[in-house]
Amino acid sequence: xxxxxxxxxxxxxxxxxxxxxxxxxxxxxxxxxxxxxxxxxxxxxxxxxxxxxxxxxxxxxxxxxxxxxxxxxxxxxxxxxxxxxxxxxxxxxxxxxxxxxxxxxxxxxxxxxxxxxxxxxxxxxxxxxxxxxxxxxxxxxxxxxxxxxxxxxxxxxxxxxxxxxxxxxxxxxxxxxxxxxxxxxxxxxxxxxxxxxxxxxxxxxxxxxxxxxxxxxxxxxxxxxxxxxxxxxxxxxxxxxxxxxxxxxxxxxxxxxxxxxxxxxxxxxxxxx
Amino acid sequence: xxxxxxxxxxxxxxxxxxxxxxxxxxxxxxxxxxxxxxxxxxxxxxxxxxxxxxxxxxxxxxxxxxxxxxxxxxxxxxxxxxxxxxxxxxxxxxxxxxxxxxxxxxxxxxxxxxxxxxxxxxxxxxxxxxxxxxxxxxxxxxxxxxxxxxxxxxxxxxxxxxxxxxxxxxxxxxxxxxxxxxxxxxxxxxxxxxxxxxxxxxxxxxxxxxxxxxxxxxxxxxxxxxxxxxxxxxxxxxxxxxxxxxxxxxxxxxxxxxxxxxxxxxxxxxxxxxxxxxxxxxxxxxxxxxxxxxxxxxxxxx
Numbered sequence: 001x002x003x004x005x006x007x008x009x010x011x012x013x014x015x016x017x018x019x020x021x022x023x024x025x026x027x028x029x030x031x032x033x034x035x036x037x038x039x040x041x042x043x044x045x046x047x048x049x050x051x052x053x054x055x056x057x058x059x060x061x062x063x064x065x066x067x068x069x070x071x072x073x074x075x076x077x078x079x080x081x082x083x084x085x086x087x088x089x090x091x092x093x094x095x096x097x098x099x100x101x102x103x104x105x106x107x108x109x110x111x112x113x114x115x116x117x118x119x120x121x122x123x124x125x126x127x128x129x130x131x132x133x134x135x136x137x138x139x140x141x142x143x144x145x146x147x148x149x150x151x152x153x154x155x156x157x158x159x160x161x162x163x164x165x166x167x168x169x170x171x172x173x174x175x176x177x178x179x180x181x182x183x184x185x186x187x188x189x190x191x192x193x194x195x196x197x198x199x200x201x202x203x204x205x206x207x208x209x210x211x212x213x214x215x216x217x218x219x220x221x222x223x224x225x226x227x228x229x230x231x232x233x234x235x236x237x238x239x240x241x242x243x244x245x246x247x248x249x250x251x252x253x254x255x256x257x258x259x260x261x262x263x264x265x266x267x268x269x270x271x272x273x
Numbered sequence: 274x275x276x277x278x279x280x281x282x283x284x285x286x287x288x289x290x291x292x293x294x295x296x297x298x299x300x301x302x303x304x305x306x307x308x309x310x311x312x313x314x315x316x317x318x319x320x321x322x323x324x325x326x327x328x329x330x331x332x333x334x335x336x337x338x339x340x341x342x343x344x345x346x347x348x349x350x351x352x353x354x355x356x357x358x359x360x361x362x363x364x365x366x367x368x369x370x371x372x373x374x375x376x377x378x379x380x381x382x383x384x385x386x387x388x389x390x391x392x393x394x395x396x397x398x399x400x401x402x403x404x405x406x407x408x409x410x411x412x413x414x415x416x417x418x419x420x421x422x423x424x425x426x427x428x429x430x431x432x433x434x435x436x437x438x439x440x441x442x443x444x445x446x447x448x449x450x451x452x453x454x455x456x457x458x459x460x461x462x463x464x465x466x467x468x469x470x471x472x473x474x475x476x477x478x479x480x481x482x483x484x485x486x487x488x489x490x491x492x493x494x495x496x497x498x499x500x501x502x503x504x505x506x507x508x509x510x511x512x513x514x515x516x517x518x519x520x521x522x523x524x525x526x527x528x529x530x531x532x533x534x535x536x537x538x539x540x541x542x543x544x545x546x547x548x549x550x551x552x553x554x555x556x557x558x559x560x561x562x563x564x565x566x567x568x569x570x571x572x573x574x575x
Contacts, residue, residue: 106312140319225406
């Protein structure tokens with residue numbers, strides 16, 4: 001009897017604890033969504049008059065920022081993968097003596113705090129006239145994407161045996177054919193995953209871009225931040241924050257459906273800012 | 274005679290072949306270096322050069338030019354800066370410890386129960402891919418002094434009377450950091466705990482240990498690398514965070530990043546800001562490197 005009772009209370013304790021943590025993590029986000037549909041920042045429990053007025057009031061500068069963020073995130077992701085795949089191939093297959101050093105150099109942007117790298121880029125950009133420009137933002141994002149891309153592709157290549165390529169070469173393919181016909185198809189699914197993760201972490205980058213952004217080149221995270229400083233919290237900003245939540249949900253839905261939830265555990269993606 | 278000349282020919286052929294393979298090997302190495310070159314070049318141009326410039330400028334006098342350590346001396350003797358650095362580090366440390374402790378049982382549960390993991394993991398990961406600003410919005414909606422849902426609920430229940438202002442003080446910032454800290458800690462720790470062999474624990478239990486003791490003496494020590502990695506990640510993220518400290522700021526800045534940004538943007542003391550930025554970088558990188566070194570050592574011992 002006491003044993004049954006103990007087990008009952010243990011299970012009850014676990015349930016309460018898990019429910020409390022999950023509620024704590026999800027309730028604030030639910031508030032954002034609720035507020036965005038009520039069109040006001042003083043939330044009530046009245047759920048009868050949900051409307052889209054806050055979404056309709058989202059000003060053009062928000063949409064421009066979102067579109068701008070998507071553009072540079074996509075370009076930075078593609079460019080990072082184009083550069084990091086050959087680099088990872090050289091580092092994994094090349095067995096160069098200086099491999100560790102080279103790979104640590106590329107991974108450096110991950111170790112330097114984003115805010116500091118942002119300030120450093122501002123000092124450089126002011127000298128060369130890249131501050132507050134599209135290209136400047138893109139390059140900043142690229143340094144980060146490249147570090148992430150190299151980590152993904154290095155791990156990917158280490159998991160693929162070299163024998164496949166060598167076999168193709170033995171059978172008469174030249175190096176380029178072996179890479180294009182054998183290695184690329186093997187890497188493609190992993191590269192797609194990497195692209196997805198790099199893209200979404202580009203979308204949410206804030207500290208790195210804050211100091212080098214300007215009125216005409218303002219990512220959505222910076223726009224939401226400056227608006228809350230200048231004007232306080234507004235219904236249309238809450239609506240845009242909800243859109244960011246939808247993007248995050250869509251990302252995790254894609255990951256969970258295509259790769260399985262086990263990909264979500266672990267530290268392969270650092271969450272900064 | 275014929276054997277001697279044959280041997281000579283063979284020698285020549287061997288040297289020719291070895292020269293050829295050496296040449297081929299060198300060409301290969303050249304190709305590999307060429308492939309790695311763009312990535313190195315990009316990183317050098319947009320990370321190493323700016324960081325070097327930052328360091329160089331922090332050692333230059335802003336008005337007169339020329340080498341000067343005055344910005345470092347000014348920063349390290351400024352009691353205001355040091356006090357803020359102290360609060361930053363203590364908030365970061367406290368939040369890291371609390372996040373790890375709160376997330377540990379959940380991570381353990383998710384690592385052991387596949388069904389629960391498949392349901393809960395994607396759901397609680399959502400905050401991980403949000404700009405931190407959005408978390409700030411959420412905290413304001415929840416705990417704003419008058420309109421916050423929590424404050425309204427407490428007022429309705431009669432527990433408190435009138436507005437509560439803790440959100441725009443250090444507790445508010447700590448809560449916001451803890452929010453994302455728990456998310457990161459859960460993800461990292463459950464990944465590590467999944468790789469700990471369950472049978473070790475079952476063996477301990479079958480030999481008479483209580484489940485709690487088995488966890489404490491078998492599983493927890495094996496999860497230490499994950500705890501270190503998660504702590505370093507959370508800690509360095511907090512000491513250099515900028516958005517939440519500004520959004521939830523009161524009259525006194527608690528975070529070092531605010532001082533740096535105001536020196537840079539409003540007070541126009543650029544070089545002072547650069548020196549402070551270098552100091553923060555050194556702290557953040559030391560934490561990361563220390564964590565790596567402990568991990569490497571741990572790996573050797575186990």
